[in-house]
Amino acid sequence: MIEIRLHGRGGQGAVTASRILATAAYEEGQYSQAIPMYGTERRGAPLTAFVRIDNQRVRERMLVHEPDISIVLDPLIAKQQGVVESLKAGGIVLLNTAMAPEEVKLGGDFKVATVDATTIALEVLGRPITNTAILGAFVKVTGALKLESIEKAIKKYFPGRLGDMNIAAVRRSYEEVKGPIQAVVKSGVQEKMDLNVGGYGVLKDVSSWRVFTPEVDVDKCISCKACWIFCPETAIQWDEAKKKPYIEYNKCKGCGVCANECPVKAIEMVRVEV
């Protein structure tokens, strides 16, 4: 049996990716399961999903606690040691990052493969939805499933042109993935990011939710206050003295509403460097 854990953020399609994997395995005559981690997953918030694939009936119904493969759809999450937590010895972690596997700072007894799925998704799909883009890389580095079955499964979930675009993303990631190589560092840096934030309440810092960050050009700004009044998170503060907005970045989820509403385009959404 192969057990897989997927890490992503709401909106990147980790749950859909888990279903595509399970469907592709089924297409190959195998038994499979896709399990989303139940919570109130929000677009932008970290979340996990799980897959099991076997050539006989899968009787387990619990979450995957010791995966053979960890797939990480988000470049910021890819820096967290948590993504390799309880990974089986000799397992594989597949990261969405522009880094080469040699540069990855995660440590332990496992193999590392990398692919810049965000760039592929932005270029092929026009949106930072990395779930399909990473699956081509998965096929190449694990050999667990065939490319054709992934493509067949994608067609089921995304009929028509959308399916073709997603398949193009899959093929590109199959070509561009680097690794797997044995993890370079022995023990990784422990970071404290919660990889499964669900539920309600006030959060401390949502900076990591952003793929794009708003930047205000105060010289262009005509002080209309549109960005201030329309920010759902109150991340835009109003400086009464200067009559200009400023952004509290710990509150900004990078939705882009402010940039879209600014009548003089004084706010630009800039891709986050990771």
Place this chain on the structure above:
Amino acid sequence: MSERITRAQIPMEEMGITPGSACQGCGAALAARLAFKALGPNVIRHGVPCCPDTVTKTPQIGTVFEGGGALLTGTSRGLKAIGREDVLAVGFFGDGGTYDIGFQGLSAAAERNENILVITKDNEAYMNTGNQRSGATPKYATTSTNPVGPKSRGKEQPKKNIPFIFAAHYVPYVATASVAFPEDLIAKVNYAKTITGFRIIIIQSPCPVGWRFEPEKTIEIARAGVQAGIWPLFEIQNGHDFKLNYKPKELKPVTEYLKPQARFRHMTEAEIAEVQEDTTSKWQSLIQSDEMGKVLI
């Protein structure tokens, strides 16, 4: 009726505590931010199950879906009993909590003319649990319980006309609002604070995930909805006095609202024409009511 305000008159103080756990670009998070900004500190917030919008500094109490109207009634009467009528019992509910599951309790509270204010963040489906259709879902929208397929065109029934249903309880104040028109929204909350009895404001609050559009378009889509006449902004007092708050010389075509949302992507020309015709004819009757200053319910 509400009195117009300008952007400069919007209070600077925030009642919301952020960042919250809502999705990127959540219309309901903004609806909560704006409504509670206008309400100020003297309120007790009541909630029923729904998406996490914006947490507020106000005291808060929650109950089951069906219990919103009853809980608000209890608080309001309790406040009266202890002589604290300066504090307002406010319900902030989803469309499921207003149009459907919470309806009978709210209808009863409306009929008794309880001294409460209900604010509905209408995102047109049960979003917290994954976009199931509600009475607020518009015709043709695809949802997880009305998915478009070979035999389905999305939701078959029209959106329930909940403002008119509440107006038909002859309550003091019913209003619609939109997150794209914050001055109008805040003016309506301001006005609602000055009167007593049952008041309800329904705020259309686009949901990027359920309506399927990129989160930066939340306001753009809400604005197009109002400008196309799909979500008209109006006030009804005592089930009689009527005022339309936004009257463009010409409505925008409904396509400007429908096209950017993937929940309507499957719609045919004929289906769009049907929505256009329906929207135009309803708009004409609202214009007539506005000219008479009254509505016949």
